[in-house]
Amino acid sequence: MxxxxxxxxxxxxxxxxxxxxxxxxxxxxxxxxxxEEWFTAGTSFDLSPGETHRAAATADLVRxxxxxxxxxxxxxxxxxxxxxxxxxPYATDHDGALHLHFARPDSPALEQLTTTVxxxxxxxxxxxxxxxxxxxxxxxxxxxxxxxxxxxSRRYCSNTCASRSTVAAYRARQKTD
Numbered sequence: 001m002x003x004x005x006x007x008x009x010x011x012x013x014x015x016x017x018x019x020x021x022x023x024x025x026x027x028x029x030x031x032x033x034x035x036e037e038w039f040t041a042g043t044s045f046d047l048s049p050g051e052t053h054r055a056a057a058t059a060d061l062v063r064x065x066x067x068x069x070x071x072x073x074x075x076x077x078x079x080x081x082x083x084x085x086x087x088x089p090y091a092t093d094h095d096g097a098l099h100l101h102f103a104r105p106d107s108p109a110l111e112q113l114t115t116t117v118x119x120x121x122x123x124x125x126x127x128x129x130x131x132x133x134x135x136x137x138x139x140x141x142x143x144x145x146x147x148x149x150x151x152x153s154r155r156y157c158s159n160t161c162a163s164r165s166t167v168a169a170y171r172a173r174q175k176t177d
Contacts, residue, residue, distance in 0.1 A: 010120025011146055013038055017117055018062040018144040028055045032109055039112050040105040051110045058114050062121060066133040066144040074130040078122055085118035086111055138165045
């Protein structure tokens with residue numbers, strides 16, 4: 001799976017948004033600050049309560065796309081997410097490589113976030129299939145992931161969750177012997 005383009009790495013931002021803890025009221029500012037490379041320099045990360053609510057709704061939509069169990073469900077949920085986007089692509093070489101950005105450089109942080117997340121997620125779904133999105137199968141983990149394996153066989157969000165599940169299954173088998 002070719003996963004090296006700007007468009008497909010934008011899905012990483014979507015996955016991290018979906019997996020972000022939102023217990024702290026300042027979660028969105030912290031998230032935006034931790035991902036400032038995705039935003040135009042000088043973009044304000046001070047969002048209103050309404051904008052914070054819309055950022056959470058975007059995160060929920062990303063998660064709902066990953067939880068979908070059919071192509072029809074994925075398309076319906078992905079189209080809901082795309083309806084929030086305001087794509088105005090432009091070419092840039094700000095980091096030394098030519099690539100496209102999805103949101104205009106003068107747009108507010110929420111618009112840049114929503115548009116980048118929606119476009120990145122949609123590119124992965126359209127180019128590589130909706131089955132490439134998933135939710136971790138480990139007990140006590142519900143993180144969203146993108147399966148970049150050759151045969152689309154990933155079941156866990158990380159090696160840590162995979163190892164924990166393997167050890168738990170081994171110990172369970174040992175108890176029954």
